[in-house]
Amino acid sequence: MKVRTLWYFSREAGVGLGRNGLMSFAATATVTLSLMLLSCFYIVIANCNHFVNMAKGVLEIRVYLKDGSDPVAVQQRIAELTGVKRLRYVSKNDGAKWLEKNLGVADLFTENENPLPDMVNIKLTDDAKVKPLVQQLTALEGVAEVEYGKTFVESMLIVTRVIGVIGFGLVLIIGLVVLYIIVNTIRLTVLARRKEIEIMKLVGATDWFIRLPFMLEGIFIGLGGAFISIVVMSKGYHLLLAYIKQLAPFIPLLSERLINQGLYLIIPALGVCFGALGSLLSLKRFLRV
Structure with missing residues (x-):
């Protein structure tokens, strides 16, 4: 025109x-x-x-590793997944120290008796698809269990x-x-x-x-x-x-x-x-x- x-x-x-x-x-x-x-x-x-x-931003997924698994290799595989914003590795020794500090008990476990697993805490991106991501994490080699607050996420x-x-x-x-x-x-x-x-x-x-x-x-x-x-x-x-x-x-x-x-x-x-x-x-x- x-x-x-x-x-x-x-x-x-x-x-x-x-x-x-x-x-x-x-x-x-x-x-x-x-x-x-x-x-x-x-x-x-x-x-x-x-x-x-x-x-969703404050939600944290906890990945528990199998005994003897390579934590570095598992973290690399986790970091490649879509929806992972950042991750933090917590060894069984660090977990024991955190537990001792919060319970106020010294030497809760000996080094050989520590029953806690190594763990990776995952923060999610805003557009993360929680359920598919949990399924992918569960299928990874070296992962024993994935905990993510199922009830809260589904709600x-x-x-x-x-x-x-x-x-x-x-x-x-x-x-x-x-x-x-x-x-x-x-x-x-x-x-x-x-x-x-x-x-x-x-x-x-x-x-x-x-x-x-x-x-x-x-x-x-x-x-x-x-x-x-x-x-x-x-x-x-x-x-x-x-x-x-x-x-x-x-x-x-x-x-x-x-x-x-x-x-x-x-x-x-x-x-x-x-x-x-x-x-x-x-x-x-x-x-x-």
Whole structure:
């Protein structure tokens, strides 16, 4: 599309918005409130995922080695596995010293009587797949047993799946409701100009020639609503963080910078999509002349 043509359609869209100021304001307000609602769900879901990742970050897998196995070779094989962030080797003698220190007992075991196995403690990456990794560790030569807090891990995985399913479902439902509201709001604007559309069709204007100004109106409305919702939600999250730090500083919410990065990417894209799609769906019936 030529710049001159785009400028023409943009100007027509601006004229249309100004001519139907009340409807345009109503549509922008609807988009703003809808995007603010979606922003709230994004903030909640993002923080829930953050909590799950933090829980995974503190999770530690313990690998107990067989007697006589080569700890260096086992550590090299473990380090090559996907999901391993770092590992720490604890010999049976170091384990005995730690136990003696915590129990307050000296010389708990003699060197030949020490029943503790050599052990490798593993820290996981944020994207680690725990169960497959445990299966790989168990199959390694020289590994006697793998301990990883099975109940906690399985509960954490269930929580992750539930959050993902509920989050996706809520965003989908809210998105459809938002689109329905926007379509009906923009339809009122289109309805007020139906005679203009009919005349344009009768004099030979193509469907896309008619659609583009309305699509740009919808995009402008969507961007306007996105801008307002980002400003409000960003400021609101800033105040929420300050309040949480005073009331419960131990709750590790996502930083304002990370939340804003997501809002800046997602909300304008949703605003443009809702505005353009709402305009197209609203015009569909009126183009049949």
